[in-house]
Every structure is written in C-alpha cells, then in structure tokens.
Amino acid sequence: MKNLALWAVSALFVAACTPKAEQPTDSGLLRTNFQTEVGGKKTDLYTLRNKNNMEVCVTNFGGRIVSVMVPDKDGKMQDVVLGFDSIQDYISKPSDFGASIGRYANRINQGRFTLDSIEYQLPQNNYGHCLHGGPNGFQYRVFDAVQPNPQEVELTYVAADGEEGFPGNITCKVLMKLTDDNAIDIRYEAETDKPTIVNMTNHSYFNLDGDAANNADHLLMVDADYYTPVDSTFMTTGEIVPVEGTPMDFRTPTPVGARINDYDFVQLKNGNGYDHNWVLQNHGNLEKVAQVEDDASGIVMDAYTDLPGVQFYAGNFITPQKGKDGVSYGKRQALCLEMQYFPDSIHHPEFPQPVFDAGQHYHASAIYKFR
Secondary structure, X not given: OHHHHHHHHHHHHHHHHOOOOOOOOOOOOOXXXXXXXXXOEEOOEEEEEOOXXXXXXXXXXXXXXXXEEEEOOOOXXXXXXXXXXXXXXXXXXXXXXXXXXXXXXOEEHHHEEEEOOEEEEOOOOEOOEEEOOXXXXXXXXXXXXXXXXXXXXXXXXXXXXXXXXXXXXXXEEEEEEEOOOOEEEEEEEEEEOOOEEOEOEEEOOEOOOOOOOOOOOOEEEEOOOEEEOEOOOXXXXXXXXXXXXXXXXXXXXXXXXXXXXXOOOHHHHXXXXXXXXXXXXXXXXXXXXXXXXXXXOOOEEEEEEOOOEEXXXXXOOOOOEEOHHHOEEOOOOOEEEEEEOOOOHHHOOOOOOOEEOOOOEEEEEEEXXXX
C-alpha cells in the first residue's frame, strides 16, 4: 500500500512538471514560431481578442497583422488576410503581407527628393524608384511592443537619421486596437528632430472568402471622384483625373474582376491591373472611404481614414507560394486598401504634403471594420 502511495505521488509530480502542449491561436498559429531574434531584437506574436471572439494576431516583426479571424454569414470564423506561420517564413519569403509600411509608403520618383535645399537619395528598389521606404523599410524592422490589455498592442520603432537615406531621427508608433464592434483601429504617430517626410500605412492583403481564392467576385466601393494615373513604371504622373466613364469608377459596388483585364484602358495596362491611388473626399476627417463585400462568405469590410488617399492594389504581383496552413497564394488572390498620402507627393506641391518639421507631430488613422 505504501509503494502504491509513493507511485501515485511520483506520478502526480511528473504530471505537474511535464510542460503542457502549446495551444495554437484560433487561426492555428503557434506563438513559439514567432519568438526569435532579428538584428539583435526579440520578435513575438501578440493575440488580440474582443467580446465577440474575433481574433487578430500581430507580430512586432514589421508591425505585421498575421491573421484576422471574423465570422462569416453562418457564424463560422474565417481568416481573411494572407500571411505566414512563422517569422522564418517572413524572413525567407520577402513580402509586405500585413506590414506597417514606413518611413514613406508607396513610391518616390527616382528615390530622390529635396527638403530645405538639401537633396536626399534613397534606395531605388522598384523600377528606378523608391518603394515603401526602401528594401529595408519598416516592414523588415523589429518594433518594440507592449500589450496593455487583451484588445490592444502598441508598437514603437525609432528610425535613425539617414536610415534608408531619409533625414531625421524619427520615433514612430503604431497603435492597434481590436474594438468590440469588430474593427481593427490603427493609429499612427511620429515625431522627428529635423524636417523629413512621413507616410505610413498598413499593407494587409484581404480575401473575405477566407480561403485565399481569386478576388474577382469581391464587390468594391471607393468613395472617390478622382484618381492619380501612373506611367509604365508605376510612378504617378502628377495628374488628378476623373473616374467618370472609366474602369476606375468604383463609386458604386463593382466586382474587382469585372474590368481589371481591360488593357485597352492604358492605366490598367500600366498597372498590370489595379494598383492606383484614389483621391478621397474626407477633407481630413475620419470617415468611411471604401467597402469590400464577399457574397459567398457574407463578410463586409468597411475602411475608414482621415488620410487623403487610398491605394487599391489587386494583388497583381503576388508571388506563387505557400502561406499559412500550407494554403497556396498567387496572383490576385487578395487585395489591399492602403490609406496614405498620395504617391510621390513631395514632388507635387498641389498634392497634400507629407512634410513634417522638427518637433511637429504626425498623426493618422486607418480602420478596417468587419460586419
């Protein structure tokens, strides 16, 4: 009897000391797959959850949204963004999936601009232009992260004067909050110690089907009467032209794929589909500016911002690859709505300007709300 008691105590001790199997997130992610070091800084995965059990997973590597679980019309939770299962995949498969883009989202002509009579040369990483802050922009940096409560994460990155050629030491914050009305509320803040340009955005790739199928049937509405055309190198021409009577008119909900291959319209040929900036009518106020709806899932996403433009990118250049849970990704399987200043604004004084002086605060908001 004594031996039996000793065996029972030993068994309890072993059970207590045996580590429990790691529980994945609702989207199937394992936190340990996101815990490593990049450039001497630790990376991690942060899970946000609201009272409706909507879940958003964020990594501080690039300030990326990794997964977004929302209910479809049948109440089944669907992951509606593209991404990878581990930090190693994000490193070995360069992409902008879910990233916080900076210091300057979109393109700067020839990677060159002048401020206060000083010319700055940036990396020319896209058809001779600087795209998304250069090849080592914020999307490949490790942010400092604090999660003050289950529904918020605060990401901070300090970019040094001269990083990727940009002037000024700049402290940038990305505040992500998952609200109880199923919105991802993103607030951007930045402060610099010398004149610079700042234009941050989020580069999540959305597919409301939840299975990364073709996005052609997604219904898109963009509240814009005008857009900014591009040349064959995807650089804005500086014009602002009406959408009226063109395939760029999304003022009423229209399937993304309805006109995307109309290459007789030179803008779709130049962009290899939709990859353009629309001129919003919010006048600097936080307003709904776009909507995406998928009839199959019944999921609707509303986009809000106080920024002057939104880049609608139809995923024309998504590289064929395996994403989360081994799902195959490819061309036009997701779309992006990147709220931002216009591309190359620094060279077009008639555009809203992204120039900020020493001590001046940059503030911007972008909200993706699901229903």
